[in-house]
Amino acid sequence: MARYTGPVCRLCRTEQKKLMLKGHRCLSDKCPINKKRPAPGKDPKARPGKRSDYGVQLREKQKLKRIYGMQEKQFSLFFERALRMPGITGENLFALLERRLDNVVYRMRFAVSRSQARQIVLHGHVTVNGKRVDVPSYLVKAEDTIEIEESSKGLIIIKDALKEFGKSGVMPWLQLDPDAMKGKFLAVPRRGDITDLGDIKEQMIVELYSK
Known part of the structure; x- marks a missing residue:
């Protein structure tokens, strides 16, 4: 890939x-x-041209x-x-x-970036509705449950990433239990709900x- x-x-x-x-x-x-x-590659003193x-x-x-x-x-x-x-x-x-699994893993604070979330998914650390999924582009559906695989819940990178949940929470279309490292994709967000881009x-x- x-x-x-x-x-x-x-x-x-x-x-x-x-x-x-x-x-x-x-x-x-x-x-x-x-x-x-x-x-x-830009000269900081150069005047910007019209695109x-x-x-x-x-x-x-x-x-x-x-x-x-x-x-x-x-x-x-x-x-x-x-x-x-x-x-x-x-x-x-x-x-x-927003339905991509790597994005959902990032949004649920299991990773500090989407690239890190992609690696977590690729390495088999994530389950969807109890089944391991290692495809970052997998499309999550409403009411799907996303969880860190039981044997992976001790990973330091995931525990460190979850500290952000205490500061910022998660998006309103998501639900997360940080102690269980388990969350739910409640609904597909509308464009107006995605305010951080x-x-x-x-x-x-x-x-x-x-x-």
Whole structure:
């Protein structure tokens, strides 16, 4: 499975936005966005040029794709699936992305980043409705129960990640028992419920793929 292996902070600098790719580091003073570092390859003294419509649409797609840690082919497949679903394509896309198992594991505070959540899933530490699932792109359904596998509940990385639950809780469409390391995906969120991704303009992504 192809994946990006370069410096992830470079991706945030490219988008000039916190993509939350390194967990706690993104909230620290070490974050390059907090330091207001320029985009890679750019002369900080150069005057910014005006982007074309295509350039603006591309940046929106790249931001969303990178936030969820997906490669281009996989992201385009998710978009095609969203397009075939009834309703608004952009909202359908967000619903599908939020249903990914690696994203749900991250949202439930079992990991400090989506990339760490992906590794936890790949290594077989997660069960869905009592069955082990090791596919990060597995789509969780409403009322599914997600739990850390019994033999994995002693892992330090999961215990450390769960400390964030005491500070921030979980999203309203999730339910979590941190002591049991067990939670429930209550419902598929609506676009308006997903408030932590900033100003992603999904309509621009739809326009990009519609060309």
